[in-house]
Amino acid sequence: MRILVQKFGGTSVANLECMKQVRAKVLAARERGYKVVVVLSAMSGETNRLLALADEWSSEPDPAETDALVVTGEQVSIALFSMLLKDSGIKARSFLGFQIPIVTSDTFGSARILSIDDSRLRAELETHDVLVVAGFQGCTADGRLTTLGRGGSDTSAVALAAALGSVECEIYTDVDGVYTTDPNLCSTARKLDRITYDEMLEMASMGAKVLQIRSVEFAKKYNVPVHVRSTFTDTTGTLVTQEDSSMEAVLVSGIAYDKDQARITLRSVPDRPGVAAAIFVPLSTNGVVVDMIVQNPSREGVTDMTFTVPRKDLKKTLTLMEGIREETEALEVLHDVSVAKVSAIGVGMRNHSGVAAKAFAALRKENINILMISTSEIKITCLIEEKYTELAVRVLHDAFGLSSNTEH
Amino acid sequence: MRILVQKFGGTSVANLECMKQVRAKVLAARERGYKVVVVLSAMSGETNRLLALADEWSSEPDPAETDALVVTGEQVSIALFSMLLKDSGIKARSFLGFQIPIVTSDTFGSARILSIDDSRLRAELETHDVLVVAGFQGCTADGRLTTLGRGGSDTSAVALAAALGSVECEIYTDVDGVYTTDPNLCSTARKLDRITYDEMLEMASMGAKVLQIRSVEFAKKYNVPVHVRSTFTDTTGTLVTQEDSSMEAVLVSGIAYDKDQARITLRSVPDRPGVAAAIFVPLSTNGVVVDMIVQNPSREGVTDMTFTVPRKDLKKTLTLMEGIREETEALEVLHDVSVAKVSAIGVGMRNHSGVAAKAFAALRKENINILMISTSEIKITCLIEEKYTELAVRVLHDAFGLSSNTEH
Incomplete structure (x- = not known):
């Protein structure tokens, strides 16, 4: 039995017309001889509507x-779509997370998949052509319903693809693939044919919304090729896959950016053991994810400690920092929300020097001041003033030869 | 552990304000020392919205x-209400049908409860004050979701009350009890303090919308007293209960009516064995519920066969009757949708003669022609022209001394 997992996002199931396009994709896979497991998100807007109810109630x-x-x-989506398939004479039925079951941790709101029992689905595929599975959801070992966090349907799909040995996991969305950078921001952005898991992870962690970051981790762990493509066209999308030799020629695969950044500086803290812990342990305990961290070289036994957090956590962070002001002997706590990150990402840079220098030079040429720098094996990130974000993205995109006009 | 089951209908959970009134009822029961199992319907209009989606899709x-x-x-209702309770410091959690589980037959859309496992709920009540259960739903033995049919939340509540040994089952709704007849139609209608299961069954089968008929059957079978009362007042409602000696004084407890009737006549069919079967077997196989049946005395070997069906089934019925025209040798098939049923209901009439005569006399006095008659131990039903429905109800209500002005 050849199984293909296809996942469709909220905009792909927004209404009856969209769902008919989804049906066409599923039927095409059937024509190619696959038993299809379709993973659906909630109709676009629905999750937000429900969360707004929760906020009204509590x-x-x-x-x-x-x-x-x-x-x-998701339950509404899979029931309606199953009806649609059955109307077309397809042997189909819906599956909720608990009916499979997809067992998760009990960290409600961001549960992790612990196990997927593939036996029930495999048995049902003997008598059905298509199984329509609710994305985003699972259940705890004792049967309480859980969700996998925003965009969790991607993770559901990849996990099912891994469990069922799907040839690849098709992720259908309203864009036709992964781009070298945000096409809304840079008209010369190009669709990538392939991208590695690691690059995709960096892109996703920088706010590229195409795939949920945990779905990419999952895909990498189980080596599931993920094909990101559009519900509304027939063009090939982007294959997220293992690194292979043909990819090494490219130095940088994409430019990402993230405006959801706030910078905090603790001025003039004593440069002694324990200070960093005093600052970052309370942040971690309170669920604040610290991103970039820079400590200035010490002068006269004191230093400045600077870091960035998501903007939604700024207020909480400032409160926590005030609470440890005495302990850290900080002269003052400064903050700035008019900052953004831009990154150049590429597995190719591992084997090449000079990528950082090239990025800095490109930004300097436009007089864009770099506030903070951080690097990883396959990424260079610069914190800059937010107003320069678009300019910086375009400049880096050109500098690394990603623009379509440099190729055609 | 003293357990009380309280059920709240769609209008009682329509919005946050309504749910706060529901919370007040639950808290009051807690004050009285009960562990509370709350059964909720979907917010009013929601089930219809979802069914309209299904009809759009298929x-x-x-x-x-x-x-x-x-x-x-229902899932939305119980999640929101549980949040509300937890915000008030109540130890509460929601339960879906499958989580209990409430196991049903697999007749989707009108499933019957086969078993309720009370052990999980009892265990959870050790550590929780209130369990919030989704009404209307269960699951099959292999875990597919089912519904119990329109108004099924009443049945969920009564079944849970039976399983948990609740002192009674409180059914909260937007009216304050069961009336001698429809108060919208008869201004002198009185709220009943008590009514027997059998009387309530007759009232419900005649279209009195207060309780789902199967919930009453369930209550009767397990002898669960059902207290019908209003969410929005504190007055005592109507207790639906076993017959007892104090009730026998009342001849007739209520007058019901049902306009959802269509009358079909097969004219001049041969009066021989097998004709009735030829007519009614196809109706039954096709899910048409035939209500009243009258066969005229035979004349010259032929007779007229007249019966009533719900109006929605008229078209289907006429098609079926055309199909058996030859076989039954009927001269013609007549139909009439301008008819209605009115009934006088009361366990008291069992031991008294003359109730039928009194009803006929009252109708004759107003020149209301009786088209068909059927009687049971505790009910007399007359089919009349629809235009006389309201008049007939008021006349019978007065004739049997039910009007409030005859008491005060």
């Missing part, structure tokens, strides 16, 4: 009940 | 998928 909605509430979105 | 929506779709309505 100032701090219970996470377990919130999950029981929002999973109804 | 000309003949798959029943199993329709159930998977519509059960989301």
Whole structure:
């Protein structure tokens, strides 16, 4: 039995017309001889509508009940789509997460998949052509409903593809693939034919919304090729896959950016052991994800400690920093929300020097001041003033030869 | 552990304000020392919204998928209400049908409860004050979601009350009890303090919308007292209960009516064995519920066969009758949709003669022609022209001394 997992996002199931396009994709896979497992998101807007209800009902909605509430979105999608398939004479039925089951941790709102029992689905595929599975959801070992976090349907799909040995996992969305950078921002952005898991992880962590970051981790771990493509066209999309030799020629694959950044500086803290822990342990305990961290070289026994956090966590962060002001002996706590990150990402840069220098030179040429720098094996990130974001993206995109006019 | 089951209908959970009134009822029961099992319907209008989606998606929506779709309505209610309770410091959690489980037959759309496992709920009540259960839903033995039919939340509540040994089952709705007849139609209608299961069954089968008929059958079978009362007042409602000696004084408890009737006559069919079967077997096989049946005395070997069906089934019925025209040798098939049923109901009439005569006399006095008559132990039903429905109800209501002005 050849199984193909196809996942369709919220805009692909937004209404009856869209769902008919989804049906066409499923039927095409059937024609090619696949048994199809279709993973659906909630109709676009539905999850937000339900979350708004929760916020109306409660100032701090219970996470377990919130999950029981929002999973109804996907349930509506799979029931309606199954009806549509059955109307076309397809042997289909819907599956909720708990019916498979997809067992998860009990961290409601961002549960992790612990196991997927593939036996039930395999048995049903003997008598059905298509199984329509609710994305985004699972259940705990004792049967409470859970969700996998925003964009979790991608993870559902990849995990099912891994469990069922799908040849690849097709992720259908409203864009036709992964681009060298945001096409809304840079008209010369190019669709990539292939991208490695690691590059995709960096792109996703920088706010590229095409795939949920955990779905890419999952795909990498189980080596599931992920094909990102459009529901509304027939063109080939982008294959997210293992690195192979043909990819090494490219130095940088994409330019990403993230405006959801706030910078905090603790001025003039004593440069002694324990200070960093005093600052970052409370942040971590309170769920604030710190991104870039820079410590200035010490002068006269004191230093400045600078870091960035998501903007939504700024208020919480400032409160926490005030709470440790005495302990850290910081002279003052400064903050700035008019900042953004831009990154150049590529597995190719591992084997090449000078990528950082090239990026800095390109930004300097436009007088864009670099506030902070961080690097990883396959990424160079610069924090800059937010107003320069678009300019910086375009400049880097050109500098690394990604623009379509440099190729055609 | 003293357990009380309280059920709230769609208008009682229509919005946040209504749900706060529901919370007040639950808290009051807690004050009285009960562990509370709350059964909720979908927010009013929600089930219809979902069914309209199904009809948009499919000309003949798959029943199993329709159930998977519509059960989301109750799921939203219980999640939101549980949040509300937790915000008030109540130890509460939601339960879906499959989580209990409430196991049903696989007749999707009108499933019957086969078993309720009370052990999980009892265990959870040890650590929780209130369990919030989704009404209307269950699951098959292999875990597919089912619904119990329109108004099925009443049945869920009564079944849970039976399983958990609840002192009674409180059914909260937007009216304050069961009336001697429809108060919208007869201004002198009185709220009944008590009514027997059998009387309530007759009232419900005549279209009195207060309780789902199967919930009353369930209550009767397990002898669960059902207290019908209003969410929006504190007055005592109507207790639906076993017959007891104090009730026998009342001849007739209520007057019901039903305009959802169509009358079909097969004219001049041969009066021989097998004709009735030829007519009614195809109706039954095609799911048409025949109500009243009258066969005229035979004249010269032929007779007229007259019966009533719900109006929605008229078209189907006429098609079926045309199909057996030759076989039955009927001269013609007549039909009439301008008819209605009125009934006088009361366990008291069992031991008294003359109730039928009194009803006929009252109708004759107003020149209301009786088209068909059927009687049971505790009910007399007359089919009349629809235009006389309201008049007939008021006349019978007065004739049997039910009007409030005859008491005060």
